[in-house]
Amino acid sequence: MRIFTYCEHHPDRTLAVTDDGSSILYREMLETGEMIRERAGHRLIFILCRNTPGTLLGYLGSLHAGAVPLLLDAEISPVLLEDLIRLYHPAFIVVPGTEREKAEAVSEKAGFPPVSAGEIRDSVLLRTDPDGGPELAPELTLLLTTSGSTGSQKLVRLTGENLDANAESIAQYLRIDENERPVTMLPMNYSYGMSVINSHLLKGAPIMLTDHAIMERGFWERVIRDGVTSLVGVPYTYEIFRRLDLINMDLPALRTLTQAGGKLPTALHEAFASWALRTGRRFYVMYGQTEAAPRMGYLPAERALEKRGSMGIAIPGGKLMLMDEAGKEITKPDIVGELVYEGPNVAMGYAVKPEDLALGDEWHGRLVTGDMAKKDEEGFFYITGRKKRFLKIMGKRLNLDEAERILGKEFPDTAFACVGNDRILCVYAEKEENVKEEEEPLADRWISYLEETTGISGRSVRVHFVKRIPRSDSGKIQYAKLVIE
Amino acid sequence: MTNLEKYDREFIKMFGVKKEELPTLKYRGIKKWDSMGHMDLMSALEERFDISISTLDVLDFTDYEKGKTILAKYGVEI
Incomplete structure (x- = not known):
């Protein structure tokens, strides 16, 4: 890759300066790449990201080694991480020491008892499934997530x-x-x-x-x-x-x-x-x-x-x-x-299942x-x-229909309609009777569930109780009639 | 309501924590007290005590206990 041309020519120059004032040289990143190349059973790797040396070296080292990293937030919910491990069978998870216990427990639960296979500064390489990786298209280089909701994880290839x-x-x-x-x-x-x-x-x-x-x-x-x-x-x-x-x-x-x-x-x-x-x-x-x-x-x-x-x-x-x-x-x-x-930077497409990673x-x-x-x-x-109906709150993308589906599935007794702008998500919930004291705990449960499954901050969510969600004669929700507040 | 009660209430309301959790509460220690939460907390305290917190004090307000000494600088004894 051309982004590595400079560092390959200047291995003794500085890649990064850390909080303690020390320098990380390009050489160390190239060496990390070698280690990943030697130890990975196959090319798919998960990286739980924090802005630490281990993440930076793990990310760039993987790319340089020709491994395919999926970059995830280190604070990813265990449920979501488990889904992804079960689905994609990564060879390794590169995880900051602070999140190690979580990653180990989740990997174990997903059916892959993790084994420590090395360290990259503050991060550890946890070997998960070295043998059973999915088939990857030869030109596939990096995977990123779009919206973070459970069960419908869409990766960009x-x-x-x-x-x-x-x-x-x-x-x-x-x-x-x-x-x-x-x-x-x-x-x-x-x-x-x-x-x-x-x-x-x-x-x-x-x-x-x-x-x-x-x-x-x-x-x-x-x-x-x-x-x-x-x-x-x-x-x-x-x-x-x-x-x-x-x-x-x-x-x-x-x-x-x-x-x-x-x-x-x-x-x-x-x-x-x-x-x-x-x-x-x-x-x-x-x-x-x-x-x-x-x-x-x-x-x-x-x-x-x-x-x-x-x-x-x-x-x-x-x-x-x-x-x-x-x-x-x-x-x-x-x-x-x-x-x-149109341009040379447009991705190959999405992946929603392991077979998609083989697509061109x-x-x-x-x-x-x-x-x-x-x-x-x-x-x-x-x-x-x-x-389409989606929001981008604090940089996080959220599909409103998806939010409704997620809530509806977990709380089947309530009908939901979601609207919003790029500051707030408004959840309208249908409730027959007027029992005020029930409302707060209910709203709190929905908000925490949305936080957990979509990664959206609960601070950006407002819940409104209404007797009837406005619908057209054909039963379609009339979103324009729902006030965003 | 005493100043301490007012102070506690802002944290409890903003971050949905229990009173017992307050003494160990710190910035980035819980999910809700992130950068945005910190901004909101500063605004709430400014409004509550009718003060204006300086940039350096916003940055030094790193936990629940430290916040008390910062507010004292603005004449709010807790």
Whole structure:
């Protein structure tokens, strides 16, 4: 893979700097790759991700070794992890020491008593099923999850070319070179977090690896001490930036801010775009989906203020277009159509079962995004809504029909209807009688169940009890009549 | 209601914890007290005690006990 060209030529340069101030050299990652190659029985590996040396080395080492990692959140629910192990039979699980007991117990329960097969810094390699792996397509390189709901896990099948092409496009428009110093702010199992790693690895820029959260003093001490040059975030990260008064912090090395994972409220966009213009910094709003590894569009920093509200233009090497309902391309400005992307970074397709991992390219470089958009005379795109009923809350995608199905299956006595926006999910529940004291414990149970199965934060869920969920004569739920509050 | 009662109530309401859990409660120690939860907690305490917590104090507010000494700086004795 081309993202490894720099490090193969410079094994003694720095891959990452850790919280204790020590450096991890590219050499160690190459060696980790060797170890994985020798010890893995087959190519499929699960990596439970935290922003630690073990995860970074495990992820990149696997890719370099030609293994196929599925990246998962280290805080994944045991139920979901068990489902995935049963289904896909990974050769190894790379797990941070802090989550080791959970992973061992789950693997045992899934029928694979784990055996420790080595260590990668803070993480351990747990051998699960070295013999019985699924057949993998030769070009399959990486698996990422889309929504995290139990029982319907949809994996995105990415190739090495997808990752290389996207890292190159990102490095080009963000003007990344080896002098950059990014800091880990997003999980590596989230495609945006992964792309930050890949695009900087490509250019030989060392990564400031921190397990500190953005609301900890330790995080900002590293930003200052290590001269961090760029910060990244989803919309709520920018709310935190505002709360912490980032604009008035003394951060002379900071040059670039990027934002993705949903639309930033206009006031925040304006505040950061004008600050960046005023102080000679660059602020980029970006657009992507995991299915495109993930980047598809960006708003050039010099137009950030003037074109606020726009998600920008296609990344270098890609093409964005709008399609009408008949599938014809819309060329005139200000007409809403479905956003379609074409480029070398579009994944091969999804996998919902092990047999799918043997499949070749199904999408042929074309991704129908499900987002509705329009463009202006200059060709800048503006997202106007979504074709299907799904939300993106704090970077996590949630299908509303799926949420209803999950609740309905677990709590068959209640009828549910889900609506929402990118801040909250509203669950409407049908309840005949007016028994107020029953409501709170019921709502709490539903919320915790949604948290467990979909990974959505309970804070973003509101439950409303209604006598009747509005339905049409044919029995279809009339979602437009349900208020989002 | 005493200041301590008010203080406890914000945590209990925000994170759905029991009173007994409060003394050991810390940022990132439970799922609900994440970055977003921390923002919400700061806003709730600011509103409750009519104060404005500085950036450094937001960052230093790492656990339930530490929070008491931070609020004391703003004249809120707990």
